[in-house]
Amino acid sequence: MSSLPPAPIPAEYADLLVKPAIAHVATLMPDGSPQVTPVWIMREGDLLVINSARGRLKDKNLRRDGRIALEISDPANSGRYLTIRGRVIEITEADGDAIIDALSMKYTGNPSYKWRSPSEIRVTYRIRPERISGSE
Numbered sequence: 001m002s003s004l005p006p007a008p009i010p011a012e013y014a015d016l017l018v019k020p021a022i023a024h025v026a027t028l029m030p031d032g033s034p035q036v037t038p039v040w041i042m043r044e045g046d047l048l049v050i051n052s053a054r055g056r057l058k059d060k061n062l063r064r065d066g067r068i069a070l071e072i073s074d075p076a077n078s079g080r081y082l083t084i085r086g087r088v089i090e091i092t093e094a095d096g097d098a099i100i101d102a103l104s105m106k107y108t109g110n111p112s113y114k115w116r117s118p119s120e121i122r123v124t125y126r127i128r129p130e131r132i133s134g135s136e
Contacts, residue, residue, distance in 0.1 A: 006046040006086075007129045012136075013082040016072045017043040020107040025050060026069040027061035035061060040103040041072065047126045048084065051100045054093065054121040062088050062125055070127075080136050086129040096122025 009017065023041040026034045037058050039050045048070070052059050062068065066088035074080040097113075100122045104113040116122070 004130070007084075007132045008046070009043070009082075009129065009132065010134060013134045016074060016082050017041065017048070019075065021072050021075050023050070023070045023072045025058065027058050028065045028067060029061060030064065040107050041070070042099075042103060042106060044126065047089070047128060048086070049099060050125050050127070051096060051103060052123050052125070053117070054123050059123055063091060068125075068127055080134075082132065082134045084127075084129045085131040086127045088125045089128045090124075090126040092124050092126075093121055094124075096124050099124045 020040075022038045024036055025039050026036045029035050035057055039052070039058075042049045068086055068088055070084045070086075072082045072084075097116075100113040100116070101111060105111045108114075
């Protein structure tokens with residue numbers, strides 16, 4: 001793993017991490033093929049944060065190989081987007097419920113994630129951006 005600091009999010013694209021813009025996340029399957037999933041995303045300082053349920057495909061993929069790519073399109077202008085390649089530097093279940101509730105508030109206005117299954121365990125992934133590009 002690289003000890004380089006996270007690549008900075010360009011100021012002209014920072015709004016894409018504040019507004020409820022969907023991120024499309026690409027992870028790697030065991031055979032190396034890509035798997036893409038739309039996710040909610042938030043920022044914690046220099047890191048990006050996503051959440052899932054334990055045992056889902058992206059959870060299995062990220063536990064095996066932490067390389068990840070994300071694309072975030074502006075909901076108001078599909079030609080404006082941010083692409084990020086990086087690595088998951090933390091996988092934790094400790095704050096999974098709190099993070100999905102914070103994401104629910106950001107994306108739906110509801111402070112509690114209403115699609116939670118009673119048996120699921122929420123997992124948080126913290127991502128260190130390594131390469132970033134954008135298009136206006």
